[in-house]
Amino acid sequence: MEYDLFIGDRTFSSWSLRGWLMLHKFNLPFRTHMIGLYGGTMAQDMAPLAPARLVPALRTPEGDVVGESLAIAETLAERHPQSTLWPADPAARVRARWLCAEMTTSFGALRGDCPMQLAHIDADFSPSDAVLADLARIETLWAYAREKATEGPWLFGAYSLADAFYAPVCARITGYALPVSETAAAYCATTLGDPAFQQWRAEGLRTTYDPFPYPPKGRTEPWPV
Numbered sequence: 011m012e013y014d015l016f017i018g019d020r021t022f023s024s025w026s027l028r029g030w031l032m033l034h035k036f037n038l039p040f041r042t043h044m045i046g047l048y049g050g051t052m053a054q055d056m057a058p059l060a061p062a063r064l065v066p067a068l069r070t071p072e073g074d075v076v077g078e079s080l081a082i083a084e085t086l087a088e089r090h091p092q093s094t095l096w097p098a099d100p101a102a103r104v105r106a107r108w109l110c111a112e113m114t115t116s117f118g119a120l121r122g123d124c125p126m127q128l129a130h131i132d133a134d135f136s137p138s139d140a141v142l143a144d145l146a147r148i149e150t151l152w153a154y155a156r157e158k159a160t161e162g163p164w165l166f167g168a169y170s171l172a173d174a175f176y177a178p179v180c181a182r183i184t185g186y187a188l189p190v191s192e193t194a195a196a197y198c199a200t201t202l203g204d205p206a207f208q209q210w211r212a213e214g215l216r217t218t219y220d221p222f223p224y225p226p227k228g229r230t231e232p233w234p235v
Contacts, residue, residue, distance in 0.1 A: 011071030013040040016056075018047035018065040020214025022223060024126040024178030027210060028079050029066025031174035032086055034206050036093045048223060080114055083171050097166040102158055106172040109151050109165070113175045120144040124182040127224045128211045134228030135186040142189075148179060149194050156193075163200045177201050184234065202234060 015033060017026035033040045045055040045065050059067045062077035068085070069075050076085050087095040096103045119140035137145070152165060160167035165176070180198035183190055190198070201207060211233075 011039070013038065013071065014043060014069040015040050016043045016045050016059060016062075016065055016067040016069075018045050018052075019217065020210055021128045021217065021219075022126055022214075023047060023065060024121075024181070025079055026065045027126075027178050027181075028174050029068065029082055030210060031177055031206060032079075032083055032095070032171060034209075035169055035174060036086070036090065036095055038086065038090060038093065048219065079175070080110060083110065083175075087171070094168070095171050097168070097170050097172075099158070099160075099166075102155075102166045102170075105155055105158070106166055106170055109155060109172045110175045112151065113179070117144040117148065117179070120148075120179070120182060124186045124188070125224050126178050126181050127185055127222075128181060128214055128233065129222070130226065130233060131184065131231040132186045132226040132228075133231045134226070135188075136227070137186070137188055145183070145188060145190055148176075149191060152176075152194060152197060163197070165197070173201065177207060187231075199234070 013033060015029055017023060017030055020026065030042070032038075046052055047065070056063060056065075056067070059069070059075050059077075062075050064077065066079065066082065067075060067077050068082045070085070070089075076082050083095065087093075097106050119138060123138060123141050124135070155165040155172065159165065162168050164170065165172045180201040182188070183194070183198050184202055
């Protein structure tokens with residue numbers, strides 16, 4: 011029995027990336043279905059999933075539709091406890107849930123000024139004070155996660171839902187050459203170098219856009235290999 015995951019354009023849909031990583035990174039069986047975010051068919055494509063309105067949306071093998079990323083995360087963790095989607099350590103689980111919850115409700119400046127795009131680095135982008143404040147908060151949360159991290163490169167040592175939730179943040183930091191500490195930059199490099207992220211990006215780049223939805227501010231640089 012497989013899940014059905016409904017996603018938007020891979021190059022731009024940060025929330026879709028989160029949903030896809032939740033399933034792909036934990037080897038859960040699923041099929042992917044595209045919703046036309048940039049093709050003008052979103053309302054039509056989402057209609058069978060009502061009352062879900064946004065991507066990602068998940069349909070369970072029993073036919074139940076789950077909207078909202080946190081609800082998808084908790085549903086999958088409850089249904090697959092052996093997969094350890096949340097950290098195994100109870101204290102780490104508390105922190106991971108906090109980080110994911112804050113991610114879903116915060117960082118409005120970063121989201122608004124730096125929409126996720128995986129095509130290039132916008133090298134001439136100049137972050138506002140509000141974006142810099144969001145980055146400072148993100149670094150605080152990442153450091154808090156790492157305080158109790160066991161061996162491993164991820165926020166809580168082993169890969170968890172928290173890393174899926176913050177993957178698009180890493181993409182924004184990289185895609186707009188945002189100033190962060192060496193520790194944060196290293197975590198972003200780990201995220202972007204992960205085979206799952208690279209697979210997602212490669213599949214997205216198969217589609218080209220004219221005009222590009224988020225034109226750069228000036229000079230661009232190639233995405234890091």
